[in-house]
Amino acid sequence: MTSSTxxxxxxxxxxxxxxxxxxxxxxxxRGGALHVVQLxxxxxxxxxxxxxxxxxxxxxxxxxxxxxxMYRDMATARRADTEATAxxxxxxxxxWASLLGQEAAQVGSARATAPQDRLFPTYREHAVAxxxxxxxxxxxxxxxxxxxxxxxxxxxxxxxxxLVIGSQTLHATGYAMGVQxxxxxxxxxxxxxxxxxxxxxxxxxxxxDVSEAFVFAAAFQAPVVFVCQNNQWAISIPAxxxxxxxIAQRASGxxxxxxxxxxxxxxxxxxxxxxxxxxxxxxxxxxxxEAFTYRMGAHTTSDDPGRYRPSVEVEQWRxxxxxxxxxxxxxxxxxxxxxxxxxxxxxxxxxATRLRRDVLEMPDPEPGTMFDHAYAAEHPQVExxxxxxxxxxxxxxxxxxxxxxxxxxx
Amino acid sequence: MSAIGPDGERVVERVSIARALNLGLRAAxxxxxxVLVMGEDIGALGGVxxxxxxxxxxxxxxxxxxxxxxxxxxxxTAIGLAMRGYRPVCEIQFDGFVFPAYDQIVTQLAKxxxxxxxxxxxxxxxxxxxxGGIGAVEHHSESPEALFAHTTGLRCxxxxxxxxAYWMIQQAIDSPDxxxxxxxxxxxxxxxxxxxxxxxYPLHRSxxxxxxxxxxxxxxxxxxxxxxxxxxxxxEEGRSLEVVDLRTISPLDLAPVEESVRRxxxxxxxxxxxxxxxxxxxxxxxxxESCFYSLEAPVLRVGGFSVPYPAARLEGEYLPDADRLxxxxxxxxxx
Numbered sequence: 109m110t111s112s113t114x115x116x117x118x119x120x121x122x123x124x125x126x127x128x129x130x131x132x133x134x135x136x137x138r139g140g141a142l143h144v145v146q147l148x149x150x151x152x153x154x155x156x157x158x159x160x161x162x163x164x165x166x167x168x169x170x171x172x173x174x175x176x177x178m179y180r181d182m183a184t185a186r187r188a189d190t191e192a193t194a195x196x197x198x199x200x201x202x203x204w205a206s207l208l209g210q211e212a213a214q215v216g217s218a219r220a221t222a223p224q225d226r227l228f229p230t231y232r233e234h235a236v237a238x239x240x241x242x243x244x245x246x247x248x249x250x251x252x253x254x255x256x257x258x259x260x261x262x263x264x265x266x267x268x269x270x271l272v273i274g275s276q277t278l279h280a281t282g283y284a285m286g287v288q289x290x291x292x293x294x295x296x297x298x299x300x301x302x303x304x305x306x307x308x309x310x311x312x313x314x315x316x317d318v319s320e321a322f323v324f325a326a327a328f329q330a331p332v333v334f335v336c337q338n339n340q341w342a343i344s345i346p347a348x349x350x351x352x353x354x355i356a357q358r359a360s361g362x363x364x365x366x367x368x369x370x371x372x373x374x375x376x377x378x379x380x381x382x383x384x385x386x387x388x389x390x391x392x393x394x395x396x397x398e399a400f401t402y403r404m405g406a407h408t409t410s411d412d413p414g415r416y417r418p419s420v421e422v423e424q425w426r427x428x429x430x431x432x433x434x435x436x437x438x439x440x441x442x443x444x445x446x447x448x449x450x451x452x453x454x455x456x457x458x459x460a461t462r463l464r465r466d467v468l469e470m471p472d473p474e475p476g477t478m479f480d481h482a483y484a485a486e487h488p489q490v491e492x493x494x495x496x497x498x499x500x501x502x503x504x505x506x507x508x509x510x511x512x513x514x515x516x517x518x
Numbered sequence: 519m520s521a522i523g524p525d526g527e528r529v530v531e532r533v534s535i536a537r538a539l540n541l542g543l544r545a546a547x548x549x550x551x552x553v554l555v556m557g558e559d560i561g562a563l564g565g566v567x568x569x570x571x572x573x574x575x576x577x578x579x580x581x582x583x584x585x586x587x588x589x590x591x592x593x594x595t596a597i598g599l600a601m602r603g604y605r606p607v608c609e610i611q612f613d614g615f616v617f618p619a620y621d622q623i624v625t626q627l628a629k630x631x632x633x634x635x636x637x638x639x640x641x642x643x644x645x646x647x648x649x650g651g652i653g654a655v656e657h658h659s660e661s662p663e664a665l666f667a668h669t670t671g672l673r674c675x676x677x678x679x680x681x682x683a684y685w686m687i688q689q690a691i692d693s694p695d696x697x698x699x700x701x702x703x704x705x706x707x708x709x710x711x712x713x714x715x716x717x718x719y720p721l722h723r724s725x726x727x728x729x730x731x732x733x734x735x736x737x738x739x740x741x742x743x744x745x746x747x748x749x750x751x752x753x754e755e756g757r758s759l760e761v762v763d764l765r766t767i768s769p770l771d772l773a774p775v776e777e778s779v780r781r782x783x784x785x786x787x788x789x790x791x792x793x794x795x796x797x798x799x800x801x802x803x804x805x806x807e808s809c810f811y812s813l814e815a816p817v818l819r820v821g822g823f824s825v826p827y828p829a830a831r832l833e834g835e836y837l838p839d840a841d842r843l844x845x846x847x848x849x850x851x852x853x
Contacts, residue, residue, distance in 0.1 A: 226601075256633045267601070268633050272625050278591060279626070282598020289554075289580055290602070317622070320591035327586055481632045482670050484639040484694035488722075488769045490670070 142354045144400060145380050146370040150428045152436025157376070160367075160383060166220075167379035172442040178219060178374050179434050180452050182211035185235035186431065187456035188244040191463050192234075192251065196409045200467055201251040205232045209372070209404030212430030213337045215239055216377025217305060217399070220385050223265065224292070224302040228280040231269045232337075233307050240264045244459075245466035254470050273308065274315030277334065280306035281321045284330035284388075293331045294391030303331040303388035305381070311342025313358070314350045322362040322396070331388035333381060334359075334396045337371060339403035344416040356398035364394045371401030372430040402428070475501070530713045536706040538680035539569045539645075541714070542687035543607065547577055550605060553691055556583040556592060557609030557645075566611055567647060567706055589619035596642050597626055605641045605691055612703075613648040614657025620665075627696045628671030642696045643687070647703035648676075649740040649790050650837050653830040660827055661791035663739075666698045667768040667800075674767040675721060676700035678742035680710040682765060685718035693721070700767075702740035724771040726778065730760035733847050734778040734785045736801055738764035741788040741838065748840040752847060759847065767797060775801065776808050783814035784850040788843050793821040815853035818846040 145157050147167050157164060170178075189207050196204040207214065214235035221227060221240070229236050234247055237259070246258035250269060257268045270276035284304040287293055292302045312318055313336060325332050336355050340347050351358070359366025365387075369380040377399055384395035402425040406413050413422075438444035479494040533541065547553045555570055555577075561584035564571030574582040585592050589610060596606035610616045616623070623644065630638050650659030667674045673695050677683040683701070690697035719725065727742065728749050737745040742763045749759035760778050764770070779785050785805055787798035798819035805817055820838045828836050 255635070261601075261634060261637055268630075268638070272621070275594065275622065275626055278594025278622065279598040279601065281591075282595030282600075283602050284598070285595060286599045286602025286604050289604070316618075317590055317594060320586070320588040320594065323586045323588060324591050324595050481634075481636040483673070484631050484636060484641075487673075487695075488771075 142357060142368050144368045144370055145376045146373050147376040147379065148370075148373045148433055148437055150372075150433050152433045152440060154375070154437060154441060160380075162383040162386070163376075163379045166382040166386075167375050170375060170378065172438070172444070175375070175434065175438060175442060176444060176448060178215055178378070179431065179438060180455075181215040181219070181235065181239050182374065182431050182434070183452045184456055184459060185211050185215065185238050187460050188238065188463060189234060191460040192244075192248055193405075193409065195248070195464065195467055196251070201248060201409075202253050203251050203408050203410060205251075205408045206403075206405035207232050207234045209402045209425065209430070210337055210339055210399075211235050212374035212434075213335075213371040213377050213399035213401050216374040216379075217307075217335050217381040217397070220378050220382035221265070221305060222298070222302065222385075222389075224299070225305065225385065226265050226267065226280070226283055226287075226302070227305045227307070228267045228276040228283070229269055229307045230273060230276065230309065230312070231271050232309075233269070236307065237264070237266050240266045242266055243466075244463050245470075248463065248467050249470060252467060252470060254473060273312035274317040274321075277306045277308055277312070277318050277321035278324070280304045281325045281330050281332050284325065284332040284394075285328055287331055288328070293389060296390075298389075301389035303333060303385045305385070306332055306334045308334070308336055309342065310336065310338040310340065310347040310350050310355060311345065312336075313338075313355050322359070322364075322394075325394040326363045329391070329393035331391065332394045333384040333388055334394060335381060336396065336398045337401055338398050339371075339401050341403050341407070341413070341417060343407040343411060344413075346417075354398065356396055359396035364396065366396040366398065368398045368400055371399030372425075372428045372433070374430055374434055530711050532709045533680050533684075533712045534707045534709050535677070535680045535683045535701070536567055536569050538684035538710075538712055539687050539701065540571055540573070541712075542684045543570065543573060544576070545714075546607075546688045546691040547573070547581065550691070552603060553605045553607065554581050554583060554599065555607045555609070556585050556596060558585060558587055558592075558611050560584060560609050565609055567703065569645070569701075569706075570609065589615055589617075590622050593619040593622040593627060593642075593644065597622065597630065597640065600640050600642050601638055605643075607643040607645060607687075607691060610644060610646045612654075612658045613646055613660040613662055616644075616646055616662065619644075623666070623672070623696075623698075624669050628669045630671075631695065632671060639694045640696045641691070641694050643690045643693075643699055644696070645687075645699045645701060647706070648700045649702050649704055650827060650833050651704040651740070653833070655830070656827070659830075659833065661789065661822065663698070663700050663767055663789075664791055664796050667797065671696065672768060673697045673722070674700065675765060676702065676739035676767060677765065678702060678705070678727075678737070678739055678763050680708065681712055682719070682763075684712055684714070686721055686765070689718065689721035700739055704740050705743060708743065722766040722769055722771060724762055724764045724766060724774045726760060726774055727763045728759070728761040730758035730782070732758045732782060732784065733850055734760050734762060734775065734782045735843070735847070736762045736764055736775055736785065736787045736798075738767060738789065738797070740790060744838065744840060744843065745788055748843040748847070751840055752844060757847065757851065764797075764801075770800065770804070772801065772804055772808070775805060779805055779809045780812045783812055785813070785817045786820060786843065786846045786850060787817065788820040788838055790822055790837055792824050793819045794824050796821055815850040818850055820846045
C-alpha cells in the first residue's frame with residue numbers, strides 16, 4: 109500500500125481506506141502505478157496533492173460555505189435517490205438507476221461548470237442534473253414512463269439522458285466543435301468561454317463511439333471534458349473486462365491528458381474537473397477525467413448484484429463513502445455541527461415528500477401526444493396516422509356511449 | 519456559374535448532377551453561415567466524386583471539415599453541432615460505409631427531436647452516393663434506402679437529375695428535420711440545363727416526368743433514367759408508359775401515382791434495392807388500397823435480387839435493366 113499523508117496514492121495501491129492489499133483494494137488498477145488525485149481522505153482529513161498546482165489552487169478556493177453547499181447537494185441527491193428507489197418498489201416508477209455512492213463525482217464535476225457550459229449525461233447523472241437546477245420530478249417522469257425527461261436542455265445546460273451508452277460523447281464533442289466555431293473558446297472572457305462535459309462510465313469506455321469521440325476531440329482540440337465515472341461494474345461485468353489499463357491512461361494514446369481522481373472525494377472531483385474545464389475553455393483541448401468510484405447499489409432496480417459481486421467489496425467501499433468523509437471534514441475543520449446536518453436531513457425529507465407527491469400526481473400523457481414531435485416540421489405520414497387514430501378512438505367511444513372500449517384498450 | 523450574366527441576362531448552363539450538388543451546397547453556404555459540410559476527403563480533394571470541389575478553398579476549414587475516418591464520429595458530432603445551432607451536411611463516401619453510422623442515425627439523429635419534445639431539432643443532411651453500375655468493389659453499390667425510410671424521424675429523398683439535385687440539396691439543408699439524401703452515383707455525370715432563377719419544385723413532392731396512357735412506372739434516383747429509356751423502347755412497340763419520379767421516399771407522395779393509376783390501371787415499381795420489403799412493397803400496398811377498383815392487374819415490382827450485391831462482373835445481371843422493366847410491363851398488360 110502506497111499511501112501517504114499527502115494523499116498521493118497509486119493505482120496499484122490505496123489510501124487510508126480499509127484496504128487489505130494492493131491487489132485487492134478498491135483503488136487497485138491494472139497497468140502499473142497511476143497517480144490518483146485525492147484531497148480528502150476517507151476519514152475526512154484535508155490533504156494536499158502536489159502533482160498539479162492548478163488543481164490545488166481550485167481546491168483552495170473552496171470556502172466552508174462551498175463545502176457545506178456541496179454536502180447539501182450530495183445529501184439531497186441521495187435523498188431523492190432513496191425516494192425514487194422506494195417509489196419504484198411501490199410500483200410508481202417502471203425502473204430506477206440509483207446513483208448511490210457516486211454523489212461526489214457528480215456534484216464535484218457539475219459544480220465545476222459555468223452557466224454557459226453544456227453537460228451530456230447518461231441515465232445515472234441525477235446529482236449532475238439537480239446541481240444544474242433540474243427538478244428531480246422531471247428526472248423521475250422519465251422513469252415513470254411519462255416522457256423522456258421533462259427538463260429544458262437549453263435552460264439547464266443539461267442534455268436529455270442518453271440511454272445508449274457512449275453515444276452522447278460524440279454529441280458532446282460535436283457540440284464542443286460548435287462552441288469553437290462560435291468563438292466561445294480562448295477569448296479570456298470567463299462569462300463567454302464555454303466547455304462541454306461528456307459523462308460516461310467504465311462500461312461505455314468500450315464503446316466505439318467513445319473512442320471516436322476521443323479521436324475527434326483530439327483532432328480538433330475541442331473544448332470537451334470527458335468525465336468517466338468508473339463505478340467498477342457495468343451491470344455484472346467488472347471494469348477490468350473493459351480495460352487492461354486504467355481508463356485515464358487511455359487518453360495519452362489519443363494525445364490529451366488523462367487524470368484519475370478519487371471519485372468519492374468531492375473536493376478532488378471539483379478541482380480536477382475545474383482545472384480540465386478551464387483548460388478546455390482556454391482552447392487547450394480535451395481532458396479525460398476518470399473518477400474512480402463505486403456503484404453501491406444495483407445497476408438498476410431490475411438488477412441483483414448479489415449474483416456477481418462479493419459483499420465484502422461493497423463494505424470496503426462503504427468505508428469510503430463520499431458523504432461521511434465530507435461530514436467528518438466539516439465537523440472537524442469547519443465548525444459545522446449537528447444543527448447543519450439535521451437541517452439538511454429535514455430539508456431532504458421535505459424535498460422527498462414533494463417529489464413523491466409530484467410523481468403520484470403526474471398525469472399519464474394524452475395518447476395523441478405520441479404523434480407530437482416525431483418530426484420538427486409536419487410529416488404527412490404521421491399526420492395521416494394521427495388523424496386515423498383520433499377517428500378510430502372517437503369511433504370506439506361512439507360504439508357504447510363514449511365510455512367503453514373494445515379489446516380492453518381502456 | 520452565375521445566374522445572371524454581365525448584361526443582366528439569365529444564364530442557363532448544362533451541368534452534371536455532381537456539379538449541381540456543388541452549386542447547391544455553395545448557394546446554401548453563402549446564404550446561411552451555419553451550414554457546414556463535413557466528411558472524409560471532402561476538403562482539398564473535393565470528395566471522391568468531387569461534389570465538394572472548391573468549397574474548402576472558398577469557405578475555409580471551419581465550414582468544410584475534413585473529418586477523421588469514422589462514420590459514427592461524423593454523424594455523432596454532426597448531431598452535437600446541430601444542438602449548437604449548426605446545419606451540418608455530412609458526406610458518407612459510399613452507401614456501404616453508412617453502417618458504422620447507422621446507430622447514430624437511427625438511435626440518435628432520428629429520435630432526438632421526439633426525445634426532447636421539439637427542443638433539439640436536428641437539421642442534419644446525410645448525403646449518400648448510392649446504387650450500382652459503376653463496376654466497383656464490395657460495399658460501393660448498395661441501395662439501403664428502405665432501412666432509413668422505415669425509421670421515423672428521418673426524411674429520405676433522392677434526386678434523379680441535375681436540376682432536382684441543385685434544388686433538393688438546398689431544400690434538404692433548409693429542412694428542420696434530418697434528411698438522408700440519396701445521390702444516384704452512376705449518374706453523377708448526367709447533365710441537364712439548370713436555371714438557378716427558376717421556381718423550385720417542392721422537396722417532398724413526386725411528379726410525372728413522362729406522360730403516358732398504358733402503364734404507370736414508378737421510379738426514383740437511378741431507376742428514373744432507366745424508366746425513361748424503357749418508355750422510349752416501349753413507345754417503339756406502341757405502348758405508352760407514364761413515368762413518375764418519386765423524388766421523396768419519406769414522406770411518400772403517392773398522389774401523382776394514384777392519379778396516374780386511376781387512368782392506366784396498371785403499375786410497375788422499379789428500384790435497384792432488393793424487391794423484398796423494398797419501397798416497391800409499400801407503394802404496391804398503398805396503391806392497392808387506394809386504387810383497388812381501378813387496377814386491371816396486380817402491381818408488379820422490379821428490382822434487385824435477395825442476394826448480397828454481386829461482384830462487378832455480375833452486376834449487369836443483378837440490376838434491373840430496361841428489358842426486365844419491360845418484361846414486367848408486358849405482364850401487367852397481358853393480365
